[in-house]
Each structure stands twice: as structure tokens, then as C-alpha cells.
Amino acid sequence: MPPVAESTLSVRADFPILQRRPNGRPLIYLDSAATSQKPEAVIAAIADHLREHNANVHRGVYALAQEADAAFEGARTRIAAFVNADPLTTIFTKNVTEAINLIAYSWGRANVHEGDAVLVTQAEHHANLVPWQVLCRERGATLRYLEVDEHGGLSLDALDRELERGDVRLVAFAHVSNVLGTINPIAEIAGRARAAGALTVIDGAQGVPQLPVDVAAIGADFYAWTGHKALGPTGIGVLHGRREVLERMEPFLTGGDMIASVDFDGATWGELPSKFEAGTQPIAEAVGLAAAVDYLAALGMERVREHEQALTARMLEGLAAVPGLRVVGPLDAAARGGLASFTIEGLHPHDVAELCDREGVCIRAGHHCAQPLMRCLGVGATARASIGVYNEQADIDALVHALQSARGVFGLDGSRNGAAA
């Protein structure tokens, strides 16, 4: 194990929910890949907006409406700047799922035809898989899968071979796998796809919360992420698109706010980004998410990454000491995000999660919305522990302790004769 820098972040006190003590124990939250907890700054920003500045945005002439406008569009500017994207091509959606459906419907229906192919990886979350299955079925196109190797990595040679076939219109992949933890070489993949004339869609749900992200430098056609995993509220996602692609696309949802003008015979569409934002937008959520990215920017994303990498290394080391435990994905903390999915021989992941909860340790168990990948891994489900900025070494140690206790409850350490196998 290479030496790893000790974590220098200590921000647990900024998160009100982590002050709770269920059953008199500290709350050990290790499910940030599902959703993050929220710092006081985010909670306060949302409350302040609703108390002081709430009005609908766009076209209100009174002063309060102008305050709401400034809050909403100001939030967009800050959110775009956080990942070095253009606010004009930064579209608010409900979440990553909606962002990817937007692309599949608006771009896919117009540009993917019979005989074309869409390429995804075997490791995709259902959000970046099912919309492409539906699109391909509808258009008579083929969905092909880029294989994930036994270390959770993708082969760029295999990507090249797929692209050389000349039929790939779009390549969709995760920045960081929500199951394997693998950090994919996204700029490299985007560059190769672009050279082959294919569009790229990156699911950044697990990327933005824990890595420095520079959308302009990545060079993908689309990069989507979600607020609630990045310390913000639920109900708001973000889609960054390439301007010339977005301009040629028809809208996804139609209705209020996204039009230039409407008469009885039809309508014309608004400018970017409003063309893709039909109906009243998640205004308070945008304000909350802006507060979240301000908070992360103040910590510094390089520092967040160092912190999570240090804790991940400690977690991998701790997990390796649990008998019968197998981690899926890369075993090097530098190659993965702050999460570990694992199985324990003789213990079902649900029982692992239930027994961890007894010690106040919140982890997830299940297929993590990646059922095809689970079948590739030869497992029905895994347990998954995932790290946030607020976690500390003690949380990791509590996890490892809870896992050892869980084995004891099932008599796997020989301590419980009555239940011995």
C-alpha cells in the first residue's frame, strides 16, 4: 500500500444532521454515493430564499420578482463556473436521469437511425442505460456494450475497435462508476469518440461531488450531474451541452417559459438555455445548489479529492482485514472514487447493511441500479460504503468494526455455536 497523505479536512460540524445521535451513538453516514448530507450553508440559503426572495422568475416586473430572477440566474452562473462551463449551455433538469432522457429524446430521435449504434459500458447506472435501450429499440439501432475488465477498467483499444466500425453515433459512460468506483479516462474517451464522429454523454453524478471537474477541458458533448449528491438539494440536476449541438436540437419538454412566441398555429422556441427549461424551474433548489458549490469551492476540490482518497485508502485497507470480504473494482485508491462495493462470504448484503445500522453505520445494499453489471460480476447484490467530505477516519474504523461484528452475529467467526454452519 503506497503511503497516503492524512486527510486535512474536518467539516463534520458544518452538517447539522451529523450532530444527531441515534440510540446514543454518533451517526456514521457512509452512503454519500446515494445522496450527500447538506451543510448548514445550503439549508440556510434555501430557507433565506423562501423567506425573503421568493417569487416566480422571468418576466416579473416587480422588485421581488427581480430579486428571484437575480438569485436564480446568479445561481446558474455560479454553478456553471464551478465546473468551468458556460451558463448559456448549462441547463437545469430534475436529475441526471432527466438530463439523459432529454438527450435521448431531443438529440437521439432526430439523429439515431436504423443501422446506427449507441455504445455504453457494462458498468452504467440504469439512468445511463435504459434511455439508450429505449431509443435503440424505437429507432432500430443497436446498443453495444464496452466491456469492463476484472479490475473495473475500460479498454481504450476496445473503444477504438468499436469506433472503427463506423456506425457509432453516440458513446455514453460514467465519469466515476457508482458500483466499481473506477475513475474513467473521460477526456481521452471523449477525444477518441469525437475524432470518430460520435457524440459523448458523460454521467457525472459521482464525479462532480468528489473530483475537480473542468467541463471545457473534458471536451464532451454532454456532461450531466445532480445536485443532491453534491451537497445540494434533491429536485435539481445540471446538463452542460455543446452549444452548436444544443442549438440544433428540438426541445424535450414543451410548455411555459421555453418559448419565444406562441400563436394558435404553433410556437417558436426560446434561446438557450430556456429552450430546454419548460415550466417553473426548481428555483429554491438552484439557490441551494449554488450555495453547495460555493461551499465545495471554498474547501477546494483538490483538497476534497485528497481527503476522500486518503479515507478510501484506509477503507480498502480495513476491508482487506475482514475475512471473506471481496471488494469489486480497482484496489488502488488513486484509481477510484470514494466508495467501495463488496461482498462477504456467508453474509447477504442486506444483512450486512442491517447489522451495520445497529452500530449507527449507514451503508447501502442492493444492485445500485446496475443490474447488468451485477450479473457480469457474478453477484446478486453488493454492500456499498461511500464517502463524503464530512467523513473522518473514525467513520471508516466504525465500518470495519461493524462488519467484524456482523460476522460474529452470523457465527462466521466461530463465536456462536448454536448458529454454526
Place this chain on the structure above:
Amino acid sequence: MDDLYRDYILDHYKRPRNFGELDPHDLEALEHNPLCGDELGVHILVKDDQIEDLRFHGHGCAISQAAASIASEELKGMKLAEVGELGADWMIDLLGIPVSATRRKCALLNLKVVRGAVTGDHAWPT
């Protein structure tokens, strides 16, 4: 003593009764637990309108496997008409442990499978 993972639960989990295949069989069904993707199937042999024999197959957590194992012993010899009447309470009472809302489907999966095989009704037991 653990409230949930009692000795008899772990015993049924580790040594499940009536697990495997049953060929030939008259009825069968296969169901998934949407929570985790676990699957459980059943083969049933019918004689004189009652369950002559049955076998479960599949994989799952301690709660779902133990529930299937415990239920299997009660289901043998039961009239098919009675199986159609079995509700969630029957299974939860039989299991004899406090099942939380999130684990309820683990406990009820076997009954869903058996009722599906016998009555064709694939709804979750209520």
C-alpha cells in the same frame, strides 16, 4: 440474543429446508425482490388439490431464505384453496421476528412466489 437474527433464523438460513429442484412438478413460479435483485423460485407437486411437496430455489438474504424455509414446512399438505387465502400476517407471525418496513419484502417474497404459482396472482401479499 439478537432480536432479528435468532438462532432458528440463522439455522434455517444456513440449512434451508425444502430447497432445490422438484421434477416433475405441477406448478412453478419465479419472482424477484426489486430491492436487491434477489430471486426466488418454487416447484410444487399437487395431489388431491393440496400441496404434496415443494422446493424453493434461488438466493437471498437471511430473512428471505429463512422465511422460505420456515414457510415450506407449513405449506406441505396445505390445500391449494387455503394457500390463496394466506396473507402477509401469516408469514410475519410464522417468522416470529420484528420485520422492519424495508425488510418486509424479503420476508414476503416466498409467499408471493407460492401464491403466484398456485393462484396466478403475482401481487405482493397484504
